[in-house]
Amino acid sequence: MDKTTNHKAWFLVLPVLALVAFSAVIPLMTVVNYSVQDTFGNNQFFWAGLEWFREMLESERMWNALGRQLVFSATILAIEVPLGIFVALNMPKRGIWASVCLVLMSLPLLIPWNVVGTIWQIFGRVDIGLLGYTLDKLGIDYNYTQDAVDAWITVIVMDVWHWTSLVALLAYAGLQSIPDAYYQAAKIDQASRWKVFRYIELPKMAGVLMIAVLLRFMDSFMIYTEPFVVTGGGPGNATTFLSIDLVKMALGQFDLGPAAAFSIMYFLVILLISWVFYTVMTNLDKKGG
Amino acid sequence: MADATMTEPRRAALPRVNTRAVVMGLYLLFLLLPIYWLVNMSLKTNAEILGGFSLWPRDLTLANYATILTDASWYMGYVNSLIYVVLNTVISVTVALPAAYAFSRYRFMGDKHLFFWLLTNRMAPPAVFALPFFQLYSSVGLFDTHIAVALAHCLFNVPLAVWILEGFMRGVPKEIDETAYIDGYSFPRFFVKIFMPLIASGIGVAAFFCFMFSWVELLLSRTLTSVDAKPIAATMTRTVSASGLDWGVLAAAGVLTIVPGALVIYFVRNYIAKGFALGRV
Amino acid sequence: MARITLDKLAHSYLPAPKSDDDWALKEMNHVWEDGAAYALLGPSGCGKSTLLNIISGLLAPSQGRILFDDADVTHAPTTERNIAQVFQFPVVYDTMTVRDNLAFPLRNRGRDPAYIAERVQAIARMIGMEDQLDRKARGLTADAKQKISLGRGMVRRDVNAILFDEPLTVIDPHMKWELRTQLKSLHRDFGHTMIYVTHDQTEALTFADKVVVMYDGRVVQIGTPEELFETPAHTFVGYFIGSPGMNVLPAQVDGTRAYIEGAEVPLAHGYGALSGKVEIGVRPEFARLTAGDGLPVKIRRIEDVGRHKIVRAEFFSHEINIIAREEDHIGADRTRVIFDPARVNVYADDWLVQGEAA
Numbered sequence: 001m002d003k004t005t006n007h008k009a010w011f012l013v014l015p016v017l018a019l020v021a022f023s024a025v026i027p028l029m030t031v032v033n034y035s036v037q038d039t040f041g042n043n044q045f046f047w048a049g050l051e052w053f054r055e056m057l058e059s060e061r062m063w064n065a066l067g068r069q070l071v072f073s074a075t076i077l078a079i080e081v082p083l084g085i086f087v088a089l090n091m092p093k094r095g096i097w098a099s100v101c102l103v104l105m106s107l108p109l110l111i112p113w114n115v116v117g118t119i120w121q122i123f124g125r126v127d128i129g130l131l132g133y134t135l136d137k138l139g140i141d142y143n144y145t146q147d148a149v150d151a152w153i154t155v156i157v158m159d160v161w162h163w164t165s166l167v168a169l170l171a172y173a174g175l176q177s178i179p180d181a182y183y184q185a186a187k188i189d190q191a192s193r194w195k196v197f198r199y200i201e202l203p204k205m206a207g208v209l210m211i212a213v214l215l216r217f218m219d220s221f222m223i224y225t226e227p228f229v230v231t232g233g234g235p236g237n238a239t240t241f242l243s244i245d246l247v248k249m250a251l252g253q254f255d256l257g258p259a260a261a262f263s264i265m266y267f268l269v270i271l272l273i274s275w276v277f278y279t280v281m282t283n284l285d286k287k288g289g
Numbered sequence: 290m291a292d293a294t295m296t297e298p299r300r301a302a303l304p305r306v307n308t309r310a311v312v313m314g315l316y317l318l319f320l321l322l323p324i325y326w327l328v329n330m331s332l333k334t335n336a337e338i339l340g341g342f343s344l345w346p347r348d349l350t351l352a353n354y355a356t357i358l359t360d361a362s363w364y365m366g367y368v369n370s371l372i373y374v375v376l377n378t379v380i381s382v383t384v385a386l387p388a389a390y391a392f393s394r395y396r397f398m399g400d401k402h403l404f405f406w407l408l409t410n411r412m413a414p415p416a417v418f419a420l421p422f423f424q425l426y427s428s429v430g431l432f433d434t435h436i437a438v439a440l441a442h443c444l445f446n447v448p449l450a451v452w453i454l455e456g457f458m459r460g461v462p463k464e465i466d467e468t469a470y471i472d473g474y475s476f477p478r479f480f481v482k483i484f485m486p487l488i489a490s491g492i493g494v495a496a497f498f499c500f501m502f503s504w505v506e507l508l509l510s511r512t513l514t515s516v517d518a519k520p521i522a523a524t525m526t527r528t529v530s531a532s533g534l535d536w537g538v539l540a541a542a543g544v545l546t547i548v549p550g551a552l553v554i555y556f557v558r559n560y561i562a563k564g565f566a567l568g569r570v
Numbered sequence: 571m572a573r574i575t576l577d578k579l580a581h582s583y584l585p586a587p588k589s590d591d592d593w594a595l596k597e598m599n600h601v602w603e604d605g606a607a608y609a610l611l612g613p614s615g616c617g618k619s620t621l622l623n624i625i626s627g628l629l630a631p632s633q634g635r636i637l638f639d640d641a642d643v644t645h646a647p648t649t650e651r652n653i654a655q656v657f658q659f660p661v662v663y664d665t666m667t668v669r670d671n672l673a674f675p676l677r678n679r680g681r682d683p684a685y686i687a688e689r690v691q692a693i694a695r696m697i698g699m700e701d702q703l704d705r706k707a708r709g710l711t712a713d714a715k716q717k718i719s720l721g722r723g724m725v726r727r728d729v730n731a732i733l734f735d736e737p738l739t740v741i742d743p744h745m746k747w748e749l750r751t752q753l754k755s756l757h758r759d760f761g762h763t764m765i766y767v768t769h770d771q772t773e774a775l776t777f778a779d780k781v782v783v784m785y786d787g788r789v790v791q792i793g794t795p796e797e798l799f800e801t802p803a804h805t806f807v808g809y810f811i812g813s814p815g816m817n818v819l820p821a822q823v824d825g826t827r828a829y830i831e832g833a834e835v836p837l838a839h840g841y842g843a844l845s846g847k848v849e850i851g852v853r854p855e856f857a858r859l860t861a862g863d864g865l866p867v868k869i870r871r872i873e874d875v876g877r878h879k880i881v882r883a884e885f886f887s888h889e890i891n892i893i894a895r896e897e898d899h900i901g902a903d904r905t906r907v908i909f910d911p912a913r914v915n916v917y918a919d920d921w922l923v924q925g926e927a928a
Binding site for chain 2: 003004006007019024026028086099102107111114123128218225271275
């Protein structure tokens, strides 16, 4: 759509600006402020320059958390995106069953995140949880509180359980926008099921899938509550992702300076990766029309 | 054409319907089993939970729910959560509407940068903001109030609402605005009387997402409250550590947190598919 | 290429149709010749899309059979019917190049690459897109996309029929004419059996050898454009084809005379006793204003459309349209209308009645 130039449009944006300035800019300034100062308590602060940033960049702890975070986000994206597409392709297109699937699939998305954690914490327990109990009875040694691999599997399965539906619903919305004529044409052209997917369904889903990937990347990169409830970041530091580490540092140990420096770098990493996604996405938008 | 409802030839469709049903059946089973287990536990006594393993409650009891619904320190958690979630939804959608209109209709100084900057706030990890928020709201005397949590959640909900609404508004032809101005409508009257009804489904979708993300968030809402505005999610975490292992009550509380979400989904079920496309398909 | 036979074909979207109205398509028996161009013409909801979907295999008819040559394909899936179809909205594979789009149906059938390359080249020449073969289909104009989908259908040499479902709906007016001409010449050169669904009479009349006019789930007439114009088999055909449509006036018919509101109209043929609702139909082209005798009319309006004038007149409460030549001066004394007796058709209960030689 052609837009007209009108600088008075700023007035329409003012409320949002004021609100976001209050709830984002001021706190962010506080963080920046902390990141360049040191304190010995008593509300006395000293200029510390970029000391905290240097310290954080050299700290093995942060790099480890970042590494775990990247592995986690990559893993869940690699599982949730294909699985979500697969589920969307198999969803009924219309009728009562379509509604039933939509409602049931949306359910995990609206459960408070700590309750998601609680559900899986219970579900995986060997004594009272269905999953843990079953695995135990099958003779599989499974204990997410003791074994790092088990903890990882639990956290990943939990995230897949929690968020695959979001990807599926987005992909489903994309599929719904394909007119029946395309499928009919594909039949006439004798296209295989794979080719229908590759040349009709996938191109039509590309736009929404980018949104799905972006949302899932951002949210998985900030994940805190769910794994914290299940594993508390353990065993050891096995499932201590960036946010968990940050909260430990800031609220647990009250290391404000390093935590603030950590925060800023954390935020920048997300911004950088999201910016790349955003650019690719808007380019796709332009090309696709 | 309206006179040709497309139906697939029966012979070709039958085998595929079956594999589809199997796939969906398995996926829904995967989704529902953990929830079932929570419901199952909430209907058992603690003795039964810990005493042995059972797939369904042998000794069905509603005592766990009774505990929650009769104890103010429990049920006020739900009330508090609902208050700030509704507040947040109203604030987010109200301020996002004019902004989304500006982004969808006009080009102005710095519009693209502003839009991206707004979106970056959606990308800000709540963990980064937890401590500064605590200090900010304490200093202005808003700590432990509903409005504090509602405002804090605006951090990620306002950008999202602007984004969703902008997508829906782009789909409304500009000629409608122009016709209304020619007919002598003032901007506010046009916006409320003509434009908002046109994007009603978009407003619904934005409200749905605001409700959803505000309802499920724990980190900020727990940090910003202590007693008076304590959300249910935080009440639950406290109970785990304090009363040890009252699994039955914990499970019942969890089930009750699913209920508002389930109700909301039920009401918007016909718009979910379109809504999740955020007006961008 | 094939002859298409519709044998006692009928369709209802209801599981147990009872009354006549429940049938979207009423029973029909027709044989459509191999290599001819047919247009299915009718207003929305007349059943033409239903019929097209039955031919393409999207729908299985409730009763009857459909044959391609001698093979019964009533329940064969689309894939086995070996047809091509061009849809209302252009269906192309956006992410592929034009070349890959055209090659797609052949590649899926596992044809020899050399043969495919040769066919793609030939088709591209036919649809005039040789210089755009390596472009992505995304971003092409609607008419180019429609050409590609047509080309995708024609690339197979052995298609039984090419179906068109209102293919010009989204095409710019000035391109419609060009595409239609191109289609016509392709048909002349290659002789595919073509079935073209439309509600636009100009498209139908200029494209087809035979026009199949449908109304209310029925085929009311199959004929050349000339036959539809001169002897509409049903009052609907008279009304639907032509601009303005045929004048239809209630009348009593007695031998070689018809009486409208008591006024006498001579006929070229003789008719026996007629029952039911009797009407006469005469095209505006064959009505003339005179100062002499004829039906006395009141002229309401004269529209000058450039090539000719349309006179809107009224006789009692019946509207009569008359087409007058551009150079005719219509004076105040021209208050009567006469019809060319040879061009007056007689209808009983909406269906044409054949007269005996007078």
